[in-house]
Amino acid sequence: MQVTMTVNGESVTRDIEPRLLLVHFLRDTLGLTGTHWGCDTSNCGTCVVQLDGEPVKSCTVLAAMAGGHDVRTVEGLEQGTTLDPVQQGFMECHGLQCGFCTPGMLMTTRALLDKNPDPSEDEIREAISGQICRCTGYTTIVRSVQWAARHSDGATAEQSTTEDVPNDDATAGAVR
């Protein structure tokens, strides 16, 4: 069957098998390997992309179901040479270690801040609760989201400074 969708602002049309998952369409058909594939059982969340602005686990969506819709992947965050504040925040606040969970975390965070520019810590933790990070203990991820929230309102990543970075232990804290 043929499917047409918009991916990161560009219309793409491909012949696919009806059973093809969106995560494999993005990675294997389009070569957008920034979206990671972890568990394939809807548990880890590293495969999260935005579908019409909503974060979805792309291992649970058929590529055919995305037909006619707007898909945004982690490759679509950066604008020209300017990082999205979400990307910058994870860098500034050490929101990643191995980076495997990071694409999904970034896309979920971007969707959260688009709807709620000033989320509480509880709201951040709830937003990322469908995603697993085996490295960071989540504390630095929460700080990264808070950094991005402070810099998403009219500010660009290039305007940020390291003065915003909390300097306490990057690995402290535990999962709630």
Ligand code: FES
């Ligand atoms: S690969 Fe989709 S939730 Fe783990």
Ligand code: FES
């Ligand atoms: S940074 Fe390694 S799984 Fe999150």
